[in-house]
Amino acid sequence: xxxxxxxxxxxxxxxxxxxxxxxxxxxxxxxxxxxxxxxxxxxxxxxxxxxxxxxxxxxxxxxxxxxxxxxxxxxxxxxxxxxxxxxxxxxxxxxxxxxxxxxxxxxxxxxxxxxxxxxxxxxxxxxxxxxxxxxxxxxxxxxxxxxxxxxxxxxxxxxxxxxxxxxxxxxxxxxxxxxxxxxxxxxxxxxxxxxxxxxxxxxxxxxxxxxxxxxxxxxxxxxxxxxxxxxxxxxxxxxxxxxxxxxxxxxxxxxxxxxxxxxxxxxxxxxxxxxxxxxxxxxxxxxxxxxxxxxxxxxxxxxxxxxxxxxxxxxxxxxxxxxxxxxxxxxxxxxxxxxxxxxxxxxxxxxxxxxxxxxxxxxxxxxxxxxxxxxxxxxx
Amino acid sequence: xxxxxxxxxxxxxxxxxxxxxxxxxxxxxxxxxxxxxxxxxxxxxxxxxxxxxxxxxxxxxxxxxxxxxxxxxxxxxxxxxxxxxxxxxxxxxxxxxxxxxxxxxxxxxxxxxxxxxxxxxxxxxxxxxxxxxxxxxxxxxxxxxxxxxxxxxxxxxxxxxxxxxxxxxxxxxxxxxxxxxxxxxxxxxxxxxxxxxxxxxxxxxxxxxxxxxxxxxxxxxxxxxxxxxxxxxxxxxxxxxxxxxxxxxxxxxxxxxxxxxxxxxxxxxxxxxxxxxxxxxxxxxxxxxxxxxxxxxxxxxxxxxxxxxxxxxxxxxxxxxxxxxxxxxxxxxxxxxxxxxxxxxxxxxxxxxxxxxxxxxxxxxxxxxxxxxx
Numbered sequence: 001x002x003x004x005x006x007x008x009x010x011x012x013x014x015x016x017x018x019x020x021x022x023x024x025x026x027x028x029x030x031x032x033x034x035x036x037x038x039x040x041x042x043x044x045x046x047x048x049x050x051x052x053x054x055x056x057x058x059x060x061x062x063x064x065x066x067x068x069x070x071x072x073x074x075x076x077x078x079x080x081x082x083x084x085x086x087x088x089x090x091x092x093x094x095x096x097x098x099x100x101x102x103x104x105x106x107x108x109x110x111x112x113x114x115x116x117x118x119x120x121x122x123x124x125x126x127x128x129x130x131x132x133x134x135x136x137x138x139x140x141x142x143x144x145x146x147x148x149x150x151x152x153x154x155x156x157x158x159x160x161x162x163x164x165x166x167x168x169x170x171x172x173x174x175x176x177x178x179x180x181x182x183x184x185x186x187x188x189x190x191x192x193x194x195x196x197x198x199x200x201x202x203x204x205x206x207x208x209x210x211x212x213x214x215x216x217x218x219x220x221x222x223x224x225x226x227x228x229x230x231x232x233x234x235x236x237x238x239x240x241x242x243x244x245x246x247x248x249x250x251x252x253x254x255x256x257x258x259x260x261x262x263x264x265x266x267x268x269x270x271x272x273x274x275x276x277x278x279x280x281x282x283x284x285x286x287x288x289x290x291x292x293x294x295x296x297x298x299x300x301x302x303x304x305x306x307x308x309x310x311x312x313x314x315x316x317x318x319x320x321x322x323x324x325x326x327x328x329x330x331x332x333x334x335x336x337x338x339x340x341x342x343x344x345x346x347x348x349x350x351x352x353x354x355x356x357x358x359x360x361x362x363x364x365x366x367x368x369x370x371x372x373x374x375x376x377x378x379x380x
Numbered sequence: 381x382x383x384x385x386x387x388x389x390x391x392x393x394x395x396x397x398x399x400x401x402x403x404x405x406x407x408x409x410x411x412x413x414x415x416x417x418x419x420x421x422x423x424x425x426x427x428x429x430x431x432x433x434x435x436x437x438x439x440x441x442x443x444x445x446x447x448x449x450x451x452x453x454x455x456x457x458x459x460x461x462x463x464x465x466x467x468x469x470x471x472x473x474x475x476x477x478x479x480x481x482x483x484x485x486x487x488x489x490x491x492x493x494x495x496x497x498x499x500x501x502x503x504x505x506x507x508x509x510x511x512x513x514x515x516x517x518x519x520x521x522x523x524x525x526x527x528x529x530x531x532x533x534x535x536x537x538x539x540x541x542x543x544x545x546x547x548x549x550x551x552x553x554x555x556x557x558x559x560x561x562x563x564x565x566x567x568x569x570x571x572x573x574x575x576x577x578x579x580x581x582x583x584x585x586x587x588x589x590x591x592x593x594x595x596x597x598x599x600x601x602x603x604x605x606x607x608x609x610x611x612x613x614x615x616x617x618x619x620x621x622x623x624x625x626x627x628x629x630x631x632x633x634x635x636x637x638x639x640x641x642x643x644x645x646x647x648x649x650x651x652x653x654x655x656x657x658x659x660x661x662x663x664x665x666x667x668x669x670x671x672x673x674x675x676x677x678x679x680x681x682x683x684x685x686x687x688x689x690x691x692x693x694x695x696x697x698x699x700x701x702x703x704x705x706x707x708x709x710x711x712x713x714x715x716x717x718x719x720x721x722x723x724x725x726x727x728x729x730x731x732x733x734x735x736x737x738x739x740x741x742x743x744x745x746x747x748x749x750x751x752x753x754x
Contacts, residue, residue, distance in 0.1 A: 063481070075484055082477055177611045185567065193525050194569045194751070195495050200524045216476070287473060289523055292496065293611070294437055297471030332474060336432070336467050336481045346470075 004371040005311065008362050012355030013323075015362065020348040021053040024340055028052035056340045063333020064326035074214050079329060081215040087325025088217075089114070089283040091224040091318055093303035095231045096147075096275030098312035100165075102235060103268040104248035109154060109169025110276040111300025112176035113147040117280025119180060120146030122198055122291045123189070125205035125284070135204035140223075140281050147277015148270045150176065155269025159262035165269065173300070181293055189291070198291035207286035218286035225318070227275065232314040234271075244268055276300065305353045324349060429462040431691045432487035434478045436494040438614060439468050444639040444661055445683050449493045449516050452687030460695050475500035483508050489694045491516065491687055495570065499523055505533045512699050514690045516683055517570050519703070531701050536686045537753035538706035540570075540660075541577030542740050543679045543713040544635075545747045546733050547658050548581020550677060550715070551633040552593040553729040556654065561631030562597040563606040563622035563645075565614040565638035569751035571607075574637045574660060574679060576600050576749035584736070596629050597622070603750070614639035623648035627655060633676065635660070649674040656721070665719040676725075678716035686712060705753045709741045 025031045031052055034044040062069065063079050070076040093110050100107035107113075121143030130138060150172055157163040183189045184196035191199045207218040235241040246254040247264045255261050279299060288295055306324050310316030331345030355362050363370055433453045435446040450466060457464045465485060467478040475497045482490045483504060490511060492501045495518035502520035505513050506528075513520070513533040520533045551560045562578055564571040575598040582595050598605035606625070608618040619641035626634050627648050634649065635658045636642035642659060646668060649655040657664070657671075659678035668675065686704055693699050706712020715733075718725050739745035 067484070070484065078480075078484075086473075086477075178609065181609065181611070196566060196568065197496075197525065283473070290499075290525070292472050294472035294496075297473050329477065332467060332477055333481050336465050336478070336485050339465070342468055342470065 008359045016351035025049035059334040059337040060330040064330030081217045082329040083326040087321040088220045089279040091321035093279035094306035096272040097307040100272040101312045103244040112173035113150045113273040113276030114280035114296040115176040116146035116150040117143035117277030118284040121281035125201035126199040132204045139205045143281020144274045148274035151269040151273015155266040159265040200290045220282035220286035228314040432465045432482040433491040436496045448683035452684035456691040479504045535703040541749040544574045544577030545581040548578040552582040552585035559631045560633040561626030562635040573751035616643045619644035646671045663716040
């Protein structure tokens with residue numbers, strides 16, 4: 001199963017790059033100009049298209065991994081650290097989404113849980129003057145608690161009343177967004193700022209930089225690695241993880257076997273929310289340092305796609321998160337260097353996920369036989 | 381069905397083929413990569429200058445300050461033949477990396493748009509003292525939010541209260557119901573500065589004419605009023621509830637200080653005959669031609685011109701970090717022509733507004749707002 005799926009994921013990426021290349025060529029002004037006289041000199045169109053696509057993808061690589069044209073070594077490897085910075089909260093939040101997936105629940109509310117994590121960790125981080133070490137730990141725990149609370153609401157409602165977690169988590173996203181908008185008008189959060197921007201987190205509560213002041217990577221990246229390992233252990237090695245997976249694959253059988261499905265539903269939403277909340281805390285305490293209305297960006301929604309891309313496995317998610325972060329960081333660089341609209345990168349990201357979610361399509365295109373015994377549409 | 385598809389495909393192919401029949405350009409003219417018409421002073425070296433711009437999360441097609449800022453930079457590119465680069469920030473966490481990318485791509489000057497970029501701009505400017513910056517509508521700040529004065533950052537700010545004052549006086553003179561209204565996107569200084577000026581203009585009219593025109597949606601003394609809620613308070617749709625509530629409160633002239641959410645005021649005005657809108661930032665009658673019959677005037681904030689002139693100064697080696705404050709005097713702010721409604725505005729009122737403008741420029745009349753740039 002694993003080799004076949006890994007192959008499909010790689011081919012999905014290749015397909016997305018090909019289609020993205022067509023789009024890059026189509027929006028390039030030189031290509032459009034050359035297309036106007038295609039029949040009098042067809043070579044122009046092809047060379048213009050080639051150079052547009054090649055330079056855009058070269059820039060994508062330079063912005064995501066290694067800038068071989070940079071003056072200094074630090075500048076050359078900065079793109080990789082940017083990728084790590086962007087990937088950090090994505091990986092953590094995505095682990096949360098994946099835990100819910102594996103237990104058969106769709107947590108669409110990662111966005112709201114990220115926001116709650118940022119709110120609580122931020123409040124602790126800029127309000128209480130605590131010694132180094134304690135401050136950042138407490139702020140992180142606060143973020144975890146905030147996210148767990150938000151996820152837990154959906155879990156309790158599902159377990160006790162049967163309210164569907166998809167609807168409840170989507171609605172809780174709105175509540176979180178508007179709660180944040182309101183908090184950013186209160187003195188307790190914005191202090192003397194005229195704009196809706198919170199007080200900056202105190203230095204002791206900030207996550208320290210990992211590689212010095214030239215790079216933005218913080219210890220949050222280490223937290224992302226630890227979280228991946230912890231989720232792997234939880235899902236693959238622990239008794240609770242076994243029960244969660246059992247409920248995910250067959251609730252009725254699990255109930256017969258003596259597992260409380262209701263209790264598992266609450267647990268899984270608490271864990272899922274806690275991870276998303278941790279993602280919010282890490283983003284705030286490491287990278288943003290103050291809360292704005294856009295603190296969560298699109299982390300909570302991208303986390304769902306990263307979880308799909310990583311097939312809900314911790315290692316898969318870790319690399320899918322890096323890939324996603326790389327596309328974001330590289331896309332920003334590409335826009336600056338070649339003027340290719342950053343929207344192309346968003347299309348690329350969407351295409352990768354689309355092809356990964358439709359393995360049969362990729363197999364048909366590349367004429368790969370389906371591995372024997374695989375279930376149809378086993379994407380998640 | 382199949383035949384139709386084939387026919388459609390064939391005609392599409394023919395159309396494509398015809399479109400591709402143009403003649404190829406001759407090879408002997410070597411056109412420069414950028415700025416073919418670099419005719420102004422120092423044209424030869426201008427193409428070495430790279431002017432760059434970073435948007436806030438509103439994006440460059442926001443019909444508001446990001447778009448105006450980009451247009452200013454592109455205007456400078458056209459007249460000076462400089463190189464440009466632009467980065468559209470999709471989320472708040474893109475500001476710092478976008479500015480860092482601009483620096484690594486050796487931009488000579490970086491324009492950052494909006495208060496959301498003030499910390500990212502301050503940090504980057506401190507780390508790269510050789511790069512010049514301009515920041516629209518804000519000052520650079522440190523990570524704690526305290527304003528910084530840096531030798532390489534020029535704040536571009538606008539005292540829009542002056543122009544809004546004229547609009548307030550005009551609105552008070554034009555209202556038939558005796559009620560005018562306003563709403564904002566967010567309660568931030570760059571929005572409420574319009575409302576303060578507007579309120580004072582109305583108060584001036586009441587004082588001069590002994591009338592009692594009321595303003596709903598903003599209380600200058602309390603610094604509180606009507607603002608959009610939700611995730612995207614400057615996007616179309618977010619202002620609908622507020623625009624409708626102002627119409628319901630009998631307001632017949634509305635000043636929406638809300639970017640794209642000002643469109644909701646146009647919708648409300650068209651639904652209720654007799655209601656007029658005063659647009660903000662750019663000349664609303666020109667960018668919304670289908671609504672020009674309900675746009676009385678616009679409180680303009682000429683961001684594009686300010687960006688263009690600051691970039692031009694930098695190209696010509698005349699950059700200074702001296703803050704630019706747009707006023708009526710330097711024409712950085714102003715009110716737009718009345719366009720379609722010109723005949724409806726009494727001549728006396730026009731003269732009074734012109735006189736007030738002259739008084740503000742001469743300093744005889746002071747428009748004060750706590751939100752004016754300092």
